[in-house]
Amino acid sequence: MNVTEYIASGILESYVMGAVSDQERREVECLSSIYPDIRRELDQLSEVLESYALLHSVEPPASVKTKLLDQLDFGRPVQETIVRPMPVDTTSSPTFRVTWIVAASMGLLLLLFSFFLLSQLRTNQKTMASIRTDNSKMQTEVRQLRDQKTQTDQALAVLRQPGTRTLELRGNEKAPQGNMLVFWNSQTHQVAVQVQSLPPLPADKQYQLWSMVGGKPVDAGVFDSSTAPDMVQRLNRSVNRADAFAVTVEKRGGSPTPTLSTLLALAPVNA
Structure with a gap:
């Protein structure tokens, strides 16, 4: 198995974001227990996701709580009323409608944030792969220069010999x-x-x-x-x-x- 290609496929980012099927989840957990490189990459992605979420977490404004309490009629005096059984259409209830809108908005924001974070993780992964390639090229050039220096030193030793x-x-x-x-x-x-x-x-x-x-x-x-x-x-x-x-x-x-x-x-x- 080519571990490098598997890491670069993006399956680990999807696993961290919870966007994989049960079969893919079991596959990632199995391979991470076998290959240390996959385990390290998975741990690194989890740490990056957690750090990014903590860094960009935003508390909702205090006005949201006040509006929700007003919609739920908390804090108002309770009046004795005669309760008569009658059909209630929950879909037309203002409280239900506001709650649904807030939940949908939060879900949409969370989805957009997830896509943004996944894009950032993939960009960082490409950057790291580019850095690894540059380091490999640099090491090759250093080895070539070292070999040339060794050859030059040996040749100069010939020139310095008498005769x-x-x-x-x-x-x-x-x-x-x-x-x-x-x-x-x-x-x-x-x-x-x-x-x-x-x-x-x-x-x-x-x-x-x-x-x-x-x-x-x-x-x-x-x-x-x-x-x-x-x-x-x-x-x-x-x-x-x-x-x-x-x-x-x-x-x-x-x-x-x-x-x-x-x-x-x-x-x-x-x-």
């Missing part, structure tokens, strides 16, 4: 504006890249770095075209030897062999 070399790779005719830096440490065998300008790729493609050893390409890891020119990406491959470095476009996750038709850049290490 790290910096190589500039410029794009060929397929990427004439392409430009990136490769940081390689021949002692620790770690490698990182800094993309300064490379064309963006589709979601199913990635750039792949290759180390050329004796004329043969060796996988050096995949990376993405970064929108931040100062972002350094550490690759997850160890490069023991390298006569040159090259870049190709491959499927996301990398390829065991380079696609030569997508070769964008090539630079020797000892140039």
Whole structure:
């Protein structure tokens, strides 16, 4: 059962307002005893309804009581009269008519107030759902920023190590504006890249770095075209030897062999 959808259906608000059938009432009571989230939401709605009713409760004017007493003839002297049995039409009695009008008016006001309160509760529920969505998006963004910071710290650690070399790779005719830096440490065998300008790729493609050893390409890891020119990406491959470095476009996750038709850049290490 999807508890979130059940809470958002509005059945709990109707239950609190007493506007559900016996079957729906039994269903809500059963599910609230099984699912703690439904129980908490039900308790919260009950508290909101009670607080709202107390906050907006209005005492009737004192004049209403006086008028009702006058209509009921309270306080007048009782005179002895001869009582004769006769049919009484209660529907035409002023007292009955006034009482019915007052009761109907109070019932109408209570009904309007109930609809207003139900509307407010649903609005608050939508607002809370929106807040939960925003919080979830914010948590996702925070996790992404934390991951980027961790990756950047690891890449900067590579740059600070003694013996790290910096190589500039410029794009060929397929990427004439392409430009990136490769940081390689021949002692620790770690490698990182800094993309300064490379064309963006589709979601199913990635750039792949290759180390050329004796004329043969060796996988050096995949990376993405970064929108931040100062972002350094550490690759997850160890490069023991390298006569040159090259870049190709491959499927996301990398390829065991380079696609030569997508070769964008090539630079020797000892140039």
